[in-house]
Amino acid sequence: MTQSIKLGFAPTRRNIFSADAAIEFANLTRNKLNAMGIDYVDIKDVNNDGLLYDDAGMNQIAEKFQAAHINGLFLANENFGTEYECARLAKKLNVPVLLWGPKDEAPAADGSRLRDTQCGLFAIGKVLRRFQIPFTYLVNVDIDDPEFERGVNDFIKVCNIVKTFKNTRILQVGPRPFDFWSTMVNEGELLERFNISLSPIPMTELVQEIHRLQKTQDPEIAKTVAKFQQFAEIQISDTDLDMVAALKVALSNKMTQYGCNAGAIQCWTALQDEIGILPYASESMLQDEGTPVTCETDIHGVISELLVEAATMGEHRAVFADVNCRHPENPNGELLQHLGVFPFSTAKNKPVLPPSHFVFDYPGSVALQAQDGDYTLCRFDGDNGKYSLLLGNAKSCPGPYEQGTYLWLEFANLNRFETKLVYGPYIHHIAAVRDDVVPVLAEACKYLGVTPDYYDPIEDDVAAYLRGDITSIIK
Numbered sequence: 001m002t003q004s005i006k007l008g009f010a011p012t013r014r015n016i017f018s019a020d021a022a023i024e025f026a027n028l029t030r031n032k033l034n035a036m037g038i039d040y041v042d043i044k045d046v047n048n049d050g051l052l053y054d055d056a057g058m059n060q061i062a063e064k065f066q067a068a069h070i071n072g073l074f075l076a077n078e079n080f081g082t083e084y085e086c087a088r089l090a091k092k093l094n095v096p097v098l099l100w101g102p103k104d105e106a107p108a109a110d111g112s113r114l115r116d117t118q119c120g121l122f123a124i125g126k127v128l129r130r131f132q133i134p135f136t137y138l139v140n141v142d143i144d145d146p147e148f149e150r151g152v153n154d155f156i157k158v159c160n161i162v163k164t165f166k167n168t169r170i171l172q173v174g175p176r177p178f179d180f181w182s183t184m185v186n187e188g189e190l191l192e193r194f195n196i197s198l199s200p201i202p203m204t205e206l207v208q209e210i211h212r213l214q215k216t217q218d219p220e221i222a223k224t225v226a227k228f229q230q231f232a233e234i235q236i237s238d239t240d241l242d243m244v245a246a247l248k249v250a251l252s253n254k255m256t257q258y259g260c261n262a263g264a265i266q267c268w269t270a271l272q273d274e275i276g277i278l279p280y281a282s283e284s285m286l287q288d289e290g291t292p293v294t295c296e297t298d299i300h301g302v303i304s305e306l307l308v309e310a311a312t313m314g315e316h317r318a319v320f321a322d323v324n325c326r327h328p329e330n331p332n333g334e335l336l337q338h339l340g341v342f343p344f345s346t347a348k349n350k351p352v353l354p355p356s357h358f359v360f361d362y363p364g365s366v367a368l369q370a371q372d373g374d375y376t377l378c379r380f381d382g383d384n385g386k387y388s389l390l391l392g393n394a395k396s397c398p399g400p401y402e403q404g405t406y407l408w409l410e411f412a413n414l415n416r417f418e419t420k421l422v423y424g425p426y427i428h429h430i431a432a433v434r435d436d437v438v439p440v441l442a443e444a445c446k447y448l449g450v451t452p453d454y455y456d457p458i459e460d461d462v463a464a465y466l467r468g469d470i471t472s473i474i475k
Contacts, residue, residue, distance in 0.1 A: 280340020
């Protein structure tokens with residue numbers, strides 16, 4: 001299911017230039033947004049012009065947008081724009097801001113001009129900076145130029161990333177495994193800086209929910225068993241499959257109970273002692289349903305998944321993997337693998353629920369190879385009070401068979417990627433999605449308060465894409 005974003009549309013003018021021309025171009029912008037299917041809140045009822053240019057209108061617009069719970073503000077500068085009203089409105093709303101104005105026409109035969117849009121864009125940008133408001137600039141192009149449509153759609157993705165990040169609550173099932181010091185996080189800092197909260201529960205609470213579901217013969221277990229049988233080749237016993245399904249339903253119930261949109265679980269070994277299975281097949285199905293759950297209680301890892309999926313507007317599911325070992329023949333090839341966790345929908349072949357895995361002799365893992373394609377890789381992480389988002393691309397490549405869920409990727413330069421992981425603040429877990437969303441993730445960083453960090457020298461390419469100079473950073 002794709003996700004929905006609502007924009008507040010605030011076209012602006014300045015009194016010194018033609019109001020009629022500003023109204024005309026505001027209506028043209030409205031028509032274009034309608035044709036694109038953009039969900040937006042308009043301001044035509046605020047004044048006769050349907051434009052932002054004074055305090056009275058600005059306050060009404062702010063109240064209307066706040067009541068509508070907009071996710072982003074679109075400031076369309078239709079002649080010169082009233083820069084201080086734009087900044088005052090943006091400050092009140094505290095959402096991502098898109099700034100754009102249509103290209104000015106040539107002067108009339110007498111040398112006069114009805115609009116001065118580009119000049120006004122410079123002024124608005126300066127005043128937004130004075131107000132310390134981060135914003136996204138869509139270059140001064142005609143409304144029918146392809147850069148306009150792409151820029152608006154990319155901004156909507158940015159808003160979705162920000163909305164997801166700032167409304168994340170993670171179910172934490174059990175503490176991190178003792179051996180995984182690398183997945184240690186600062187819970188208080190995540191809440192204080194990013195509004196990301198954790199809902200920790202002990203493993204026993206999850207196990208009790210599993211037993212309750214089984215005792216009452218909850219019909220969701222049978223429905224989930226049927227889904228597994230539909231999506232995968234089952235090589236485990238009916239009893240074990242029933243437990244895998246019960247674990248999936250129990251995790252889903254607990255996320256609903258605690259208002260969580262994602263989870264992280266201590267996947268070994270207490271869980272196996274209690275219910276005798278691995279959690280990975282259960283997690284794979286949850287991933288497909290849009291509520292990712294990561295292993296080894298990797299809180300930063302599941303945030304990474306949420307971000308990279310939000311960048312695709314929920315159209316693509318992310319694989320979450322261990323970065324494991326170099327390709328035996330390709331010097332830039334790397335194995336991404338796990339005992340499960342990859343969503344079933346990402347499979348190149350029909351998934352299998354095997355009786356065991358070479359790492360753990362328990363049922364509950366998944367075997368599949370992920371689909372071929374170009375991938376965006378993403379890792380949110382931090383330590384010592386500094387947070388960043390590791391970003392880059394890689395493409396699938398042939399490689400040896402691997403048990404579990406796996407994907408061989410070829411990097412432009414594997415050494416650069418490897419070195420980034422070692423020097424940190426990252427670890428060996430990463431989220432990857434079969435889409436090119438590096439630029440929108442990078443743009444979202446200015447609103448998240450984290451630093452974009454590229455493992456390849458693509459910063460200039462990202463900037464060129466965001467300016468509209470190129471259509472893709474994948475070469």
